[in-house]
Amino acid sequence: MTSPAEGGCSCGAVRYRLLSEPLFTHCCHCLNCQRQTGSAFVINLLIEADRVELVAGAPQPVDVPRDDGSTQRIFRCPTCQVALYSQYGRPEVRFVRAGTLDDPSQVAPDVHIFTRSKLSWVALPDSVPAFEVYYDTKALWPRVSLERLSAVMGL
Ligand SMILES: [Zn+2]
Ligand SMILES: [Zn+2]
DSSP: OOSSEEEEOSSSSOEEEESSOOSEEEEEOOHHHHHHHTSSOEEEEEEEGGGEEEEEOOOEEEEEEOTTSOEEEEEEOTTTOOEEEEEESOTTEEEEEGGGBSOGGGOOOSEEEOGGGOOTTOOOOTTSOBOSSOOOHHHHSOHHHHHHHHHHHTO
């Protein structure tokens, strides 16, 4: 990814800049993500919240129920309502939707998750790890990303 990567919503009211490379990039094939996007999967860049710099606008949080009973907070442009990023549980890490980058081709998934609900016509490359449900962060993330996560979580 060329740094700093920038992105935004469709109307231009919200613009953001990523101040670092992502910690890790998920391609999630779960039913929640399929429903939220109206598509086959979502691509989420995991990055520390304080490394998502808002250049313009203020995304509004919308709490969205998930199938497991938890809630996912999705931040949307207040004008055009495009979803820019999510928060699951802890607010220290944002899940930025890669499709909102100005150049989404900079991004490729580091892992495919929830492939149990992957649409059958989506073919995954052998070179990228894929999991029926979730995975062991410690086993898959680069050491530098684990250190960044520990730092932001105050561990
Ligand atoms: Zn907008
Ligand atoms: Zn998902």
